[in-house]
Amino acid sequence: xxxxxxxxxxxxxxxxQQINSKYAAYGRAVADRQxxxxxxxxxxxxVGGDAYESTQNHNTDRDSSAMVxxxxxxxxxxxxxxxxxxxxxxWDKSVPEKLIIELVKCLLRALAVSVTVWPTxxxxxxxxxxxxxxxWVQTREMIRTYYPKAVSNVA
Numbered sequence: 001x002x003x004x005x006x007x008x009x010x011x012x013x014x015x016x017q018q019i020n021s022k023y024a025a026y027g028r029a030v031a032d033r034q035x036x037x038x039x040x041x042x043x044x045x046x047v048g049g050d051a052y053e054s055t056q057n058h059n060t061d062r063d064s065s066a067m068v069x070x071x072x073x074x075x076x077x078x079x080x081x082x083x084x085x086x087x088x089x090x091w092d093k094s095v096p097e098k099l100i101i102e103l104v105k106c107l108l109r110a111l112a113v114s115v116t117v118w119p120t121x122x123x124x125x126x127x128x129x130x131x132x133x134x135x136w137v138q139t140r141e142m143i144r145t146y147y148p149k150a151v152s153n154v155a
Contacts, residue, residue, distance in 0.1 A: 024078045025068035026055055031081035033065060040065040043085045043112075045103065048092020048120075075099070075106040083111035093121045108148045116145040 023031060024045070033039060044066035046054040051068045058066035069075060087107050091100055100117060107115045119141035129138040 022078060023067075024073075024080060025052075025070055026059065026065075027067045027079060027081055029059070030065045030067060031079070034081050034083065039085050041085075043067065043082050043087045044090055045069060045080075045087060045107070046090045047095045047100070047103070048090075049094055050092065051090070054090055069099075069103060075103040078106075080107055080110040080112075082107055085113060087112045087115045089115060089117045091117055091119050093119070104146050108146060112148070114145050114147050116143060118143050 030040070030043060040063060042064045044055070044058045044064060045068075046052075046058075046066055047069045055066040055068050058064050067080075069078075089100065089103060089107075104115045104117065122140050122142075124143065126140060128140060128142050129136055131137070
């Protein structure tokens with residue numbers, strides 16, 4: 001399917017071993033755009049219940065591309081062709097926060113310019129929080145953007 005064979009050294013000074021790696025769903029098309037020097041303005045990574053539908057909607061726009069993180073798939077096990085592009089994760093509440101954090105780290109290690117996490121179930125027009133006794137109390141998830149300087153480029 002979306003498998004490619006990559007060579008990686010087993011250890012310093014030893015022979016190379018072959019490792020099967022695969023792209024995230026719809027990732028091969030994004031990789032092809034990168035290869036032909038036609039990177040998208042934004043790359044969306046959709047996770048959760050309506051991820052495939054959302055991805056298909058984004059992929060109709062020529063200025064963006066989208067991929068899907070399939071349920072029960074580890075982000076570290078996938079190839080993320082996001083180098084040099086800003087990424088937006090469309091986060092459905094059905095996906096645990098721990099998985100989103102792992103996905104953000106993987107995308108930054110794959111050399112994304114930035115990764116924005118968009119909790120799609122939240123109403124961005126409602127107040128994000130309030131002050132109580134001099135402390136900020138957050139009342140909802142907020143859109144957050146992460147940059148590569150916070151994550152080392154080591155797998």
